[in-house]
Amino acid sequence: MRKKYTIKDIANAAGVSIGTVDRVLHNRGKVSKKALLSVNNALKEFNYKPNPIARTLKNNTVYIIKVLLPDSAKDPFWLPGKEGIEEVMEEYGAFDIDISVHYYNPADSKSFLDIGFGLLGQHIDAFLFVPLFEKESDLLLDELKNKDILTGTFNSFHGGTVDLYVGLDLFMSGRVAAKLMADALKAPSKIALVHIDEESTNAVHLREKERGFRQFFKEMQDYEVITLAIGASGFEQKFAAFIEDEGVGGIFVTTSKVYRIVKALKALGKTKVVVGYDLLEENIKALQSNDIKFLIHQSPKLQASLGLKGLVDNLLLGKELSKKSLLPIQIINSENVESYLY
Numbered sequence: 001m002r003k004k005y006t007i008k009d010i011a012n013a014a015g016v017s018i019g020t021v022d023r024v025l026h027n028r029g030k031v032s033k034k035a036l037l038s039v040n041n042a043l044k045e046f047n048y049k050p051n052p053i054a055r056t057l058k059n060n061t062v063y064i065i066k067v068l069l070p071d072s073a074k075d076p077f078w079l080p081g082k083e084g085i086e087e088v089m090e091e092y093g094a095f096d097i098d099i100s101v102h103y104y105n106p107a108d109s110k111s112f113l114d115i116g117f118g119l120l121g122q123h124i125d126a127f128l129f130v131p132l133f134e135k136e137s138d139l140l141l142d143e144l145k146n147k148d149i150l151t152g153t154f155n156s157f158h159g160g161t162v163d164l165y166v167g168l169d170l171f172m173s174g175r176v177a178a179k180l181m182a183d184a185l186k187a188p189s190k191i192a193l194v195h196i197d198e199e200s201t202n203a204v205h206l207r208e209k210e211r212g213f214r215q216f217f218k219e220m221q222d223y224e225v226i227t228l229a230i231g232a233s234g235f236e237q238k239f240a241a242f243i244e245d246e247g248v249g250g251i252f253v254t255t256s257k258v259y260r261i262v263k264a265l266k267a268l269g270k271t272k273v274v275v276g277y278d279l280l281e282e283n284i285k286a287l288q289s290n291d292i293k294f295l296i297h298q299s300p301k302l303q304a305s306l307g308l309k310g311l312v313d314n315l316l317l318g319k320e321l322s323k324k325s326l327l328p329i330q331i332i333n334s335e336n337v338e339s340y341l342y
Helices: 007-014 018-026 033-046 052-058 076-091 109-119 134-146 170-184 204-218 235-246 258-268 281-288 300-317
Strands: 063-070 097-104 126-129 150-154 164-167 189-196 223-230 250-253 273-277 294-297 324-326 330-332
Touching: 007 018, 007 033, 018 033, 063 076, 063 109, 063 300, 076 097, 076 300, 097 109, 097 300, 109 134, 126 134, 126 300, 134 150, 150 300, 164 300, 170 204, 170 250, 170 273, 170 294, 189 204, 189 235, 189 258, 204 223, 223 235, 235 258, 250 258, 258 273, 258 281, 281 294
Parallel strands: 063 097, 063 126, 126 150, 150 164, 164 324, 189 223, 189 250, 250 273, 273 294
Antiparallel strands: 294 330
């Protein structure tokens, strides 16, 4: 079994004091060229790796991490993400890390901005959040960058100023949804791409899905894609009028609220090929009854937990962050959904 060498071993081999080795390891204080060479040679000889966790505990460093999530009480899609964060907090509970979770209204950009900027008035080492609102996220990210705060996002990628992104390749997920739709529909056909309760002009995650979906059908003949954006007010009436006027054969929903389309179709006595996102309870039931053809699983719990773990491991262990950590695009149908429920 390989021996674990200590700073004392390095000091004895290099013929210097323990304090000199400590100064070399942490790049602080003055060290002569001769001592520096001797210590570095000893470190190389013993293949010495410092224990960053022990160093953190010894120095009594407490890292402050803020997490800003959409409120799962207002949108159940975010409940698994909340659970993922809580599990990581429990896992690292023994370390000197202060993690606090804060919630904003996913339908209110002002709520996001007010809470986000309110947190920046405190000392923060790292900040993890879901950038649902593009313009407001730009403002928050600018301030995080100015304060040199380690920043992570999940669910929606938000450009080069983020240190870590965990989630799907959203553009590719749109193309996958289009392929599923094309395989299920005979040409020629008309397809509705539906955004529900979210403003796509201020939501890059929705635009990327739409861009991928539309690009796929640009390469094919005899398919027409029509975009429909519907808010919470008067949903059923607007959707019913759209379906009657347009005569679509398939519907792609860019969010987890695909179950609302299923309910509206049933009320109208119509059936369509429906593709959407996420394993919400109502979506699962609709999938099992074949009212939804396919769901793309975005793994919100895994996204959240990997995002927080990435920031924690960087602070505690000095682990390098991956700018983009992309998860696999998982296609769920009525045959394999049971394997995702346990």
